[in-house]
Amino acid sequence: MTEVAILGGGCFWCTESVFQSVRGVLDVTPGYSGGHIDNPSYEQVCSKTTGHIEVVRVAFDNQVIDFQTILQVFFATHDPTTLDRQGGDVGPQYASAIFCQSPSQTEIARQTIAEVQAQLGEPVVTKVLEAEHFWPAEDYHHNYYVQHPGQGYCQVVISPKLGKFRKQFSQLLVG
Template sequence: MTETAVFGGGCFWCTESVFLSLRGVISVAPGYSGGHVEQPTYEQVCGKATGHIEVVRLVFDPDIITFETLLQVFFATHDPTTLDRQGGDIGPQYASAIFFQSESQREIAQHMIEQVQTEIGVPVVTRLLPAQTFWPAESYHHNYYARNPGQGYCQVVISPKLAKFRKRYAQLLAS
């Protein structure tokens, strides 16, 4: 029995590479959600007029990794306090968002948002949104970091983020 989670935490190249390394995560797909354009392209989404957010769709085994644990990783690996921005990536497509797939996910996510906000002492701007159509990204975005580790963005942004993540969450990593 599996579940699905959909998160927007900035550039999907980063979020995909983080979640792919977790034990209990069966698959991770980059894509777009939340907008009004059907079958959007990367270029359209980057144009900032589609309403879509870059997201990852995870299929996971809740007997191995819980939705709450996925949320802990989500909040620890992006900045949920910056509106439509993650570092140098600026625009509505980089919004922090959780597209809940069930009432249970909504409740857990709402509690986690409140908890994170209390812990850090500043407002969390993560959007909590109902499930919407997930449009898969173009094939060249899938497993981007693993296929392009020498690319500048991967070296400067993703590699340091992954190193920090792996150190903090070593117990959750797949072998």
């Protein structure tokens, strides 16, 4: 059975590359959610005036991987304690956010945040939001890391994040 998670964990290139490696994930699409204009462009979102957050839409087989495990990967692969920033990426479009698609997802998200906060010993600022329209990003953002592994940002930010993820979650990797 297919379920969808909409997650904002900073730059969608990073989040997309992590979830593309997870067994049970059927599709990962970068995009935007939470703003007040229809079909925003990357440039509009980067202007910090649209209210959108860079997100990924993760479609997954919930008989292979459940929503709580998706969230465990999400929290382990970004910093949920920094408001509107991930490393050098700063602005409201980089907020840590979960756009819950059901009451069950909301409950699981709140429970997982409490667990993560207890483990970290510091406040988690991840926003738990109701589902909003998902706008796919422009085509050139899709599969960005796969298409540009030698690009500077990919080498400095994404590659180390993927290495850490692969070590910590080896049991979840696609064969």
